[in-house]
Structure formats: structure tokens, C-alpha cells
Amino acid sequence: METPPLPPPSMGYSPPVATPSTPLPRPERRPTPPTFSSPSTFSPLPPQQNQLPRTSSQTQTPGSLSSGDGVHVSPPVSQFSTPPGPPIFSPPLRPAAVPFRATPTTPQPVPFSSGSTLPTSSSPHYSNGSHELPLHHSTCLDESTFESPYVLFSAHKVLKHKKLANVPSLGFGALVSPGREIAPGPEVVHREPYRCQSCGAYANLYCEILIGSGQWQCVICKRLNSSDGEYIVPSKEDLQNWPELSSSAIDYVQIGNKRPGFVPVSDPRMSAPIFLVIDECLDEVHLQHLQGSLHAFADCLPPTARLGVITYGRTVSVYDFSEGSMASADVLPGDKSPTQESLRALIYGTGVYLSPIHASLPVVHTIFSSLRPYKVNLPEASRDRCIGTAVEVALAVIRGPSAEMTRGIIKRSGGNCRIIACVGGPNTHGPGSVPHSVSHPNYAYMEKIAMKWMEHLGQEALRHETTVDILCAGTCPVRIPILQPLAKSSGGVLILHDDFGEAFGVNLQRASMRAAGSHGLFEIRCSDDILVTQVIGPGEEATADSHETFKNDSSFCIQMHSVEETQSFSLSMETKGDIKNDYVYFQFAVRYSNIYQADISRVITVRLPTVDSVSMYLRSIQEDVAAVLIAKRTLLHAKTSSDAIDMRLTLDERVKDIALKFGSQLPKSKLYRFPQELSTLPESLFHLRTGPLLGNVIGHEDERTVLRNLFLNASFDLSLRMLAPRCLMHREGGTFEELPAYDLAMQSNAAVVLDHGTDVFIWLGSELAAQEGKSAAALAACKTLAEELSEQRFPAPRILSFKEGSSQARYFVSRLIPAHKDPPYEQEARFPQLRTLSPEQRTKLKSSFIHFDDYSFCEWMRSLKLVVYI
Numbered sequence: 001m002e003t004p005p006l007p008p009p010s011m012g013y014s015p016p017v018a019t020p021s022t023p024l025p026r027p028e029r030r031p032t033p034p035t036f037s038s039p040s041t042f043s044p045l046p047p048q049q050n051q052l053p054r055t056s057s058q059t060q061t062p063g064s065l066s067s068g069d070g071v072h073v074s075p076p077v078s079q080f081s082t083p084p085g086p087p088i089f090s091p092p093l094r095p096a097a098v099p100f101r102a103t104p105t106t107p108q109p110v111p112f113s114s115g116s117t118l119p120t121s122s123s124p125h126y127s128n129g130s131h132e133l134p135l136h137h138s139t140c141l142d143e144s145t146f147e148s149p150y151v152l153f154s155a156h157k158v159l160k161h162k163k164l165a166n167v168p169s170l171g172f173g174a175l176v177s178p179g180r181e182i183a184p185g186p187e188v189v190h191r192e193p194y195r196c197q198s199c200g201a202y203a204n205l206y207c208e209i210l211i212g213s214g215q216w217q218c219v220i221c222k223r224l225n226s227s228d229g230e231y232i233v234p235s236k237e238d239l240q241n242w243p244e245l246s247s248s249a250i251d252y253v254q255i256g257n258k259r260p261g262f263v264p265v266s267d268p269r270m271s272a273p274i275f276l277v278i279d280e281c282l283d284e285v286h287l288q289h290l291q292g293s294l295h296a297f298a299d300c301l302p303p304t305a306r307l308g309v310i311t312y313g314r315t316v317s318v319y320d321f322s323e324g325s326m327a328s329a330d331v332l333p334g335d336k337s338p339t340q341e342s343l344r345a346l347i348y349g350t351g352v353y354l355s356p357i358h359a360s361l362p363v364v365h366t367i368f369s370s371l372r373p374y375k376v377n378l379p380e381a382s383r384d385r386c387i388g389t390a391v392e393v394a395l396a397v398i399r400g401p402s403a404e405m406t407r408g409i410i411k412r413s414g415g416n417c418r419i420i421a422c423v424g425g426p427n428t429h430g431p432g433s434v435p436h437s438v439s440h441p442n443y444a445y446m447e448k449i450a451m452k453w454m455e456h457l458g459q460e461a462l463r464h465e466t467t468v469d470i471l472c473a474g475t476c477p478v479r480i481p482i483l484q485p486l487a488k489s490s491g492g493v494l495i496l497h498d499d500f501g502e503a504f505g506v507n508l509q510r511a512s513m514r515a516a517g518s519h520g521l522f523e524i525r526c527s528d529d530i531l532v533t534q535v536i537g538p539g540e541e542a543t544a545d546s547h548e549t550f551k552n553d554s555s556f557c558i559q560m561h562s563v564e565e566t567q568s569f570s571l572s573m574e575t576k577g578d579i580k581n582d583y584v585y586f587q588f589a590v591r592y593s594n595i596y597q598a599d600i601s602r603v604i605t606v607r608l609p610t611v612d613s614v615s616m617y618l619r620s621i622q623e624d625v626a627a628v629l630i631a632k633r634t635l636l637h638a639k640t641s642s643d644a645i646d647m648r649l650t651l652d653e654r655v656k657d658i659a660l661k662f663g664s665q666l667p668k669s670k671l672y673r674f675p676q677e678l679s680t681l682p683e684s685l686f687h688l689r690t691g692p693l694l695g696n697v698i699g700h701e702d703e704r705t706v707l708r709n710l711f712l713n714a715s716f717d718l719s720l721r722m723l724a725p726r727c728l729m730h731r732e733g734g735t736f737e738e739l740p741a742y743d744l745a746m747q748s749n750a751a752v753v754l755d756h757g758t759d760v761f762i763w764l765g766s767e768l769a770a771q772e773g774k775s776a777a778a779l780a781a782c783k784t785l786a787e788e789l790s791e792q793r794f795p796a797p798r799i800l801s802f803k804e805g806s807s808q809a810r811y812f813v814s815r816l817i818p819a820h821k822d823p824p825y826e827q828e829a830r831f832p833q834l835r836t837l838s839p840e841q842r843t844k845l846k847s848s849f850i851h852f853d854d855y856s857f858c859e860w861m862r863s864l865k866l867v868v869y870i
Contacts, residue, residue, distance in 0.1 A: 148248045150604050151176050151588060152716055154629055157611045157620040158530075160579040164614060169657035173572045173629045175716045178522055178590035178602060179563040186251045186602065187243035193252045193601060194230070194244070198223040200550040201525050201587055204605035205245050211236060219585040219605075220525050221552060244603070252601040272595055273306040273354045274512050275394040277421040280311040281383040284373040286424055286474050286500055293505030294368040294422075300509050303358035308397060309367050312390035313374075313383070314429060318346065318397065319367055321355035327366045334386025334430045338393055346393075347400030354397065380425050380476035381436055387421065388432030391457060391468060391486070394419050399464045417466040418492075420511055422500070424472070426479040432457065434482055450482050458489030465518045466490065467562055469511045473497035473504050480702040484709065491516065491538070491561030495795045496706050506796040514794065517592035517600065520560030522569065527584040531576050532556045536632050537569030538713040563592040566794050568715045570632040579610050618662060618677035627684035628719045630654065635693055635708050641701060644694050651689050652864055655682050659866050666867070674861070676869040686817065686857045687724045687741070691756070697814045707758065710795070718793060722757030725815050726789075729753075729833075734781045737833070743816040744831045747845055748804060751778040753785055754815060755797075760786040761812040762801035769803045804848075817857050820849040826858050 152175045159165035165172060194203040196218035203225075207216045214231035215224045233239055240246045282290060301307065309319040316338075317329040330346060332338050346353070357364065374383060398417050427433045432453040434446050461468050469492040472478045480494070487494040493511075497504045521542060524532055535558060542557035549555075558569070588604045611617055634651060638644045658681075659672040666673055674682060692698045692707055711722050728736040730751040739745050745752050748765035762782040769775045779801065786799045802808040819827055828834050834842065861868055 148604050148606055149182050150178060150180055150249060150602075151586070151606055152622065152625045153606070153608065154626040155617060155621045156608060157617050158575070158579065158584050158608050159614065159617045160610045160612050162575050162578050164617075164661065165579075166574045167657070167661050169654040169661065170626065171572055171629060171633070172574070173570065174586070175568050175570055175625060175628060175719075176522075176524075176588050176604075177565075177568040177715055178588060178604070179517065179520075179565050179567055179592075180715070181565050186249035187247045188251045188253055189243055190253055190255075192254070193250075193603065194225065194227055196221060196223055196225050196550070198225075198550060198552045199525065200523075200548075200553045200555060202250075202589060202603045202605070203227070203244050204250075204587065204603070205248060206583075206585060206605060206607050207245070209236075209239060209245070211239065219607075220527060220587065248606065249602065249604045252603065254599040254601075255596075272515075273308060273398065273417050274301075275308040275310060275354070275398060275417070275419045277387070277390045277394055277419055278309065278311045278371070279385060279387075279422055279424040280313045280317075280371060281374045281380070281385055282424045282474070282500075283380070287371060287373045289500035289504070290422060290424075290473075291368050291371060293500055293502075293508055295365060296505050297508045297512070298357065298361060298364045298368070301357045301512070303356065305357050305512075306354045307357050307360070307364060308354040308394065309364065310390050310394055311371070312386050314386065316386060316390045316393050318351075318353055318393060320351040320353060321360045321363055322350060322352040323363075325362065327363050327370065332389070332393060334384070334389045337389060337431050338396065343393075343396045343400075346397060380474070382428070383425060384429035385423075385425055385427055386430035386433070387423065387427040387483070388454065388457060389430040391419060391421065391461070392431075395457075395461055395464060395466060398466055417464075418512060418514075418516075419461070419466060419468045420508065421468065421470045422473075422508070423470055423478055423483070424474045424500075425476040427482055432482065432486075434479060447479075447481060451485050454482060455485035455489045458486045458492075461486075461490040462561055467516055468492045470494045471497065471504060471507055471511065473500045477702065480705050484705075488709075489561065491564075493710070493795070494706060495710075496703055498798065503796055503798050507794070510794045510796060514564055514566070515595050517563035517594045520563040520590060520592040522558040522560055523589040523591075524556040524558075524571065525554070525587040525589075526573070527581070527586070529575055529577070529579045529581065529584055530586070531574050532571060533574050534572040534633070535569055536636055536712055538562075538567050539569075560590070560592065563590060566715050566718070567713055568719070570629055570712075572629070572633060581610065583607050583609055614662065615677070618675055621678060623678060623681045623684070624720055624724075625716070626678075627681055627688075628716060628723060630685065631688050631693070631723050632712055632719070634688070635712060638694060638708060639705075641704070644704070648689050648694055651685055651694070655685060655861075656864050656866065659864075663866075671865050671867055674866055674868045679869045682861065682866075682868060683740075683817075683857055684724045686860055689860075690817075690854070691723070691725075691815060693722065710758070718757055721755055725754050725756040727752060727754050727816075728785065730778045730782055734777075736781075736785060739833055740831055741816055742819040742831050743813060743849065744819050744827060744834060744845070745816070746804065746813070746848070747837075747841070748848065751775075751782050752812075753782050753789075754812060755786070755789050756815050758795065758797050759811075759815075760790060760797045760799045761815070762786060762799070763809065763812045764801070764803045766804040818849075818852070818854055819856050819858070820846060821851075822856050822858050830857070 154171065154173050158172065194216070195201065196203075199218060199221040201218050201220040203216050204219065206219050209216045209227075209231050210224075211231065211233050214227040214229045216227055216231060217224055231239065231242070231245075233241075244250045276294070278290075278294070298307070311317045311319075311329075312334060315334045316332045318332070319327060319329045330351060332342055376383070398419075426436075427450070428436050432450045434450050435443055437443070440446070458468060468486055468490040470483050470487045472483070472495065474497075478496075480496075484494055486492075495507055497507070520539070522539060524535070526532060535556065537558070539558040539560040542559040560567075584607070586606045586608070588606075589601060591599070591601045594600055611620075634647050634654075637650075638647045655674075656672075658678065659674045662675045662678070663672045664675075665671070688694055690697075692704065693711060698704060698707070707722070711719055714722065725741045727739045727741040727745055729739050729745055729747075730753070731737055736753070741754065746763065746765070748767040750765050751768055752763045754761040754763070762779065764775055764779060768778060783799065783801070790797050790799070800808065800811060802812065819831060822830075837845065855863065858868075
């Protein structure tokens with residue numbers, strides 16, 4: 001049996017057939033990058049005209065669609081059954097997503113899958129003495145032992161039938177966190193990986209291997225590849241000695257030194273300096289809070305960490321640590337970008353602007369204490385702030401030779417440097433600035449120019465491996481559309497705070513300790529049956545010349561601005577046709593340079609079984625993951641308040657369509673019953689609809705914009721909490737009981753903690769608050785729990801506490817589902833804890849609520865003509 005033939009070569013390639021005696025071809029670059037266009041919300045673009053259908057040797061007679069367990073399956077509605085489109089990458093902070101689509105004039109190489117099994121030993125082409133040796137088959141693996149912590153699929157099974165598998169209202173996809181750190185971590189291999197020379201996929205635990213010749217079959221394109229004799233073993237059990245053949249996640253580490261001036265060190269924060277860029281136009285109250293946070297920040301830094309300090313207003317002051325015990329600063333004008341002459345004086349002068357904290361801590365404290373409040377009688381928004389110039393100066397110092405000078409020897413920093421800007425108002429002076437007033441006749445035009453300039457500055461920071469985090473606080477509008485491109489394009493974050501107090505100080509510390517990789521490239525490869533239709537996450541389209549490509553490489557590549565633990569990518573997928581194979585394969589690879597300048601290739605391979613039964617598919621759905629994926633797809637299009645209203649209506653249609661496709665109609669009724677297997681999904685989507693992401697819980701559009709952008713890039717854990725809050729009621733003895741996030745938890749004799757991702761609320765009932773001893777103990781236990789829940793979270797949440805009946809309690813009440821209007825049987829069914837209350841307690845609880853017109857969850861479902869299993 002011979003090797004399966006290659007498809008007709010595209011783009012002028014003439015790929016040779018790989019044999020044991022023929023050297024395998026090296027990867028080549030695509031000569032012409034594809035072009036791209038914008039996506040729409042629910043209308044996937046038509047398939048590429050130049051894409052050829054892939055063949056398969058297996059055939060299956062199409063039959064009638066059956067759920068397997070008697071589940072009612074209705075024909076799909078036309079608006080949700082359009083053909084799958086090409087993959088789309090959607091950077092959440094851009095005005096519109098960019099679809100990954102090649103035009104008909106730019107043909108793409110088409111991977112080929114024969115569908116046949118590995119060649120048998122009777123083939124003279126691959127004999128090599130292997131006719132007496134068995135193949136290594138991956139089908140005997142225990143799937144449960146290889147569930148990857150880096151990848152969460154919306155379902156553990158894939159439907160074989162295209163029409164139901166591709167229902168967009170529910171969708172199929174995955175959340176991938178390629179930079180996540182776990183203990184124990186993945187297997188580490190200090191050598192180059194074995195890759196398929198046809199499509200570029202990596203050897204993995206699901207590959208079939210001809211143990212006599214050491215050849216392995218790619219799970220993506222089914223081609224045979226050489227292992228240079230590495231996989232030649234006496235028996236298949238011996239293959240477990242190779243980490244990539246026994247583990248679903250592998251880190252290939254290549255230690256090199258791509259920067260001549262870089263010397264690896266043991267402490268990553270020593271090799272990645274931090275520059276604080278501080279707003280000096282603050283009022284006295286804000287400045288006092290900021291000074292407290294800055295002093296605590298300096299004290300928490302490790303002794304070897306290097307710190308620089310810049311303040312800005314109308315001018316930029318760069319503090320010099322060369323005087324030892326005295327603080328001094330070089331001052332540059334802020335109305336224009338620094339000139340080459342002024343930068344040369346800084347970079348090649350004798351000043352030391354980045355100094356180890358152990359040598360300069362007293363001076364740093366002196367600098368922070370010397371900051372003075374703004375004295376001129378001007379509104380906060382009208383004060384001159386040259387944020388852009390200050391960041392330009394910080395970048396010049398970071399990449400300059402005077403970053404650290406010791407006896408004439410220049411040491412350059414390694415890893416991702418960090419600029420952390422402490423901002424209290426808008427950029428109104430110098431490059432990237434806008435007028436003080438939004439009513440200025442040219443404001444819209446100047447805003448657009450400023451956004452482009454800030455994006456360019458962020459890209460320049462990224463090019464020099466520097467991340468810009470912007471931490472805003474106070475009551476003054478900071479013009480989020482201007483500052484967001486700077487943080488986003490450099491790989492940083494923008495966070496809003498109420499003040500410069502505790503939450504700001506914690507985020508300042510956590511931002512400085514984030515270890516970020518650079519030069520990240522995220523590659524997605526799937527079986528021939530699967531099409532990636534959209535990606536949402538912290539990156540952008542990777543150009544064709546930014547990575548090597550293989551002749552039949554159909555991978556989907558994203559250039560990451562930074563590689564961090566707190567990130568994730570949301571992938572939407574569809575099937576190209578009815579699936580005939582028993583499994584589909586997914587491989588995710590992220591390549592980046594870590595803080596020690598080692599090249600890391602993290603490869604994650606997952607195999608999912610395919611099923612005919614709709615009921616089996618529904619039982620395999622992970623409702624929390626599915627809810628987060630739906631929320632991210634929805635929020636991508638909610639860029640304004642009017643968009644948010646449209647998306648709430650779209651969410652209603654999604655829920656109705658899921659019930660229509662996968663639920664069942666009640667006898668003699670127009671009501672549809674939501675599928676029992678997805679009973680918690682609509683509740684999560686109701687939280688999305690009424691909470692801060694899409695609802696009217698928070699008032700300012702800037703706050704909603706920052707929150708949505710954070711959610712679109714956030715890890716699964718934080719995304720889930722931001723979507724659906726977690727409610728915990730304090731019990732005697734300091735224990736907590738987890739309850740549904742309903743307003744029925746607001747019982748006067750209880751204390752409740754509500755974790756909503758970026759906010760944690762502590763609510764004390766009036767009866768409990770009246771008992772000083774008990775209320776103090778309950779409040780202390782709740783605060784301890786809140787700190788434990790958010791200990792490693794970035795950004796650190798606000799922790800707010802208040803008593804029943806206070807004005808601030810509305811923050812807590814607005815995050816809960818209003819179930820007090822529901823009939824008692826529905827209340828008990830969805831909130832069983834009510835059954836433990838006495839009739840007097842229930843009457844008192846009912847009388848404590850104020851009537852308003854918002855839907856409860858049950859009322860919302862009934863308005864959609866739906867009912868939910870209880």
C-alpha cells in the first residue's frame with residue numbers, strides 16, 4: 001500500500017512525496033498574504049470559493065436525523081443555518097473584527113486527508129524491517145486522563161450531523177489559555193519538536209507510529225513523517241518514554257541568547273524593570289491615597305527589582321538615582337515629543353534612571369513624599385497632562401544604554417519591561433492629546449488622530465518588549481477611547497478605580513509582578529472536518545511573513561502582544577459537513593520568548609469523540625463554558641449603549657432558538673421546554689442580560705467599555721465570575737453555604753458575600769447588624785472569604801460592604817435575580833434554602849422587598865414562551 005497521494009499543488013508548489021530515503025522538505029513561506037473583511041453578528045460569511053472539498057475513503061449512507069433518546073428535534077430555522085464562513089479573529093478593542101478570509105484571487109494551500117489508515121507492513125515503500133512489529137495505536141488511551149487544563153471545550157463530544165452541530169445560537173467552541181501556569185506544569189523537552197512536513201502539526205500522543213521504522217502519522221493531515229529513527233522501539237509500550245507521546249501538553253524549551261547585551265538572572269523581576277509614570281495634577285485627597293499606595297508598592301518590591309519614576313503635568317520629570325541619598329530630576333517639555341538631542345543627553349549621560357530598589361528605596365520614598373497637590377484653580381479635566389510624552393521618555397530610557405551602568409559596563413534589560421501609568425485625568429497636552437472640552441468643534445477629528453498616535457506608541461512599546469498598563473482612578477473622565485489603544489497595542493491592560501486607595505494599590509502591586517512572555521504566536525490546527533470561524537482574544541492577525549508556513553498548512557495564526565496567565569482566547573468552530581470519523585483532533589501551539597529569553601513552544605493536543613445522538617451531545621455540554629463563549633460572542637458587538645440594547649434582544653432570540661432546536665414542545669401548548677441537559681445555561685445568560693456587561697447596573701459608558709474589554713480577554717475563571725455572580729451565605733461557626741444568586745438571599749439575620757469578578761460585595765442584614773458581637777464576627781469572616789476568593793485575581797476586585805437598607809446596598813441588589821415576585825412553588829424550586837425558614841421569617845422576607853417592574857428569571861422565560869426544568 002502506497003502513501004496517499006498529495007492533492008494538486010496550489011500556489012505554484014510542487015511538493016515531493018516523503019519517503020524514508022528522501023529528505024523531507026523544509027517549511028516555506030506563503031508568497032502572498034490573504035486579504036480580510038469584516039464579519040457580522042449571526043451571518044457567517046460564505047465559504048471560500050477556492051477551497052476544495054477533502055476526500056475520505058470512508059463512506060456513510062445519510063439517514064434520517066435522530067436524537068437517539070427520543071428528544072424532539074425540529075428543522076433548523078434558516079437564519080441560523082447559513083454555510084460556515086472562514087475563521088475570523090476579533091481583537092476585542094478594535095472597532096470591528098477582521099475575518100480571516102482569502103479572496104478567490106489568493107488561493108490557499110489545501111491540506112489533504114485521505115481518511116485511510118496507516119500503511120500496512122506489506123507496503124514495500126515502508127517495510128524497513130517493520131513487517132514483524134506492531135503499530136502504536138492511540139485508540140486504547142484513556143481519554144479522561146488527558147483532559148487539558150489549558151483548553152475547555154463547550155462540549156466533550158461533537159455531533160456528526162452538520163445541521164445541528166452548526167446551530168449558531170448554541171454553537172461549539174473552546175476557551176484556550178495558552179499562557180496559564182499550573183502545578184505541576186506540562187512536560188518539558190529540551191529539543192526541537194517533531195513536526196509534520198506537510199501541514200506543520202506536532203507529533204503527539206494520538207499519532208499512530210510505525211515502530212519498526214519510527215515513522216509517525218499526523219493526526220491532522222494523515223501524512224507519514226520521519227522521526228529520524230527516534231521512535232524505533234521493540235514494543236509500543238516503549239513509546240511512553242517520549243513525553244510528547246504520553247502527555248497532552250508539552251513545553252519544548254530552547255535556551256538561547258538572541259540579545260548580546262542580555263545576561264539571564266535568577267529573579268525575573270530583576271531582568272524586567274518597572275517604570276512608574278505618575279500624574280502630578282491631582283487634588284489633595286486623591287494624592288494622599290496615591291502616596292499611600294505608592295509607598296506600599298515600593299516596600300513590597302523584591303530588593304533586586306529595578307524601578308524608575310517619572311511624573312508628568314505640563315512637563316515630564318525623570319528622576320535620577322545617581323546622587324545616592326538625594327532625589328533629583330531632569331525636566332523635559334511636554335508639549336511635543338522629546339527631541340533626539342534631549343534623549344541623547346538622558347541616554348548617554350551620567351544619570352541613573354532605573355535603579356535596584358535595595359540601593360534606592362529611601363530615595364524612592366522621598367520622591368513619593370515630595371509630590372504636591374495641584375494648586376491652580378482649574379477643573380480636573382482642564383489641567384494640562386502630557387501622558388503621551390511621559391510614556392515616550394520612559395520608553396527611551398528603558399531601551400537606552402543608561403538603564404544600568406556599573407563601572408562603565410552597560411547591561412540591557414531582558415524580558416518584558418513594564419510601564420505602569422497612574423492616571424487621574426485625560427491626556428490634554430502634547431502628542432496624543434485632545435481638547436479639554438468634548439464640546440470643542442474639532443473634538444471628534446482630534447480624538448481620531450490621538451487614538452492613532454496612541455496606538456502607534458503602543459506598537460512601538462511592543463516592538464521594544466515593553467508593556468504599558470494604565471491604572472486610572474478618581475472622578476475625572478480619563479477619555480477611555482484615547483488611552484485604551486496604548487494599553488491594548490502594547491499588550492497591557494487599562495483598569496478603572498473609584499480612587500487611588502486599597503484596590504488601586506493592590507492592582508499596582510499585582511501588575512508589577514505579572515511575568516509576560518514576548519513575541520507570541522498562537523497557532524490553531526484542527527481535523528479536516530472542523531472549521532474555525534471566529535477567534536476573540538488578546539492579539540491580532542499574524543502576517544504571513546511573521547512565521548514559517550508549510551506547503552499544506554491550514555493553521556490559523558494569531559500574533560499575541562504578550563503571553564500571560566490571565567489571558568484566554570475564545571474560539572468558535574463549525575463542522576464542514578457530516579462527520580464520518582469517530583474522533584476529531586485539535587492542536588493548539590503557542591510559541592514565545594519567556595522572561596529568561598528562552599524560546600518556548602507549548603503544544604496542546606486534544607481529541608474529542610463524535611456522536612450521532614443529540615441527547616448524548618447535550619449531556620456532554622459544559623454549560624459554564626458554553627455560557628462564557630456565548631457571552632463573549634455577544635459582547636464583541638456591544639460597543640455602545642445602543643449596541644447593548646440590540647444585543648439583549650439578540651440574546652433573547654438565542655435562548656428561544658436553542659429551545660426550538662434542542663428542546664421539546666409542551667403538549668397542547670405553544671410553550672417550548674428548554675432542554676433539561678442545559679437547565680442552568682439560560683440563568684447564566686439572564687445574568688449577562690441584566691448585569692453590568694449588558695445591563696444598566698453601572699452608569700458611565702467608560703466603565704462599561706473597560707469592563708467589556710476586560711471580559712473579552714479574561715481567563716475562564718474570571719470570565720465566569722464576571723458573567724454569573726457567586727453567592728455565599730455566612731453560617732454559624734464561620735462556614736458558608738453557596739446559594740443561587742437570587743434576592744431571596746437577602747435575609748435580615750444573615751450575612752452574604754457576592755463575588756461578581758471585578759467586584760466583591762458583603763451585605764449584612766439589619767437584624768444581624770444590630771447585634772454588635774455577631775455582626776463583627778460575621779463581617780470579619782466575610783472579608784476573609786472575599787480576600788481568599790480574589791487572592792490571585794488580576795485585576796483585584798473592589799471589596800465593598802454595606803448594611804441592609806443603606807443607599808450603597810443598591811450595588812448588591814442590582815446584581816441579584818429578583819425572584820421575590822415569583823410564586824412560592826417556583827421560589828422554593830429554584831432557591832431550596834427557603835424551605836428552612838419559618839412562615840414568620842418568609843412573611844418578613846417578602847415584606848422587605850420594594851416592588852419594581854424588572855423581570856425575574858422565570859418571568860423572562862415565560863415572556864419568551866419557554867419553560868425550564870426545575
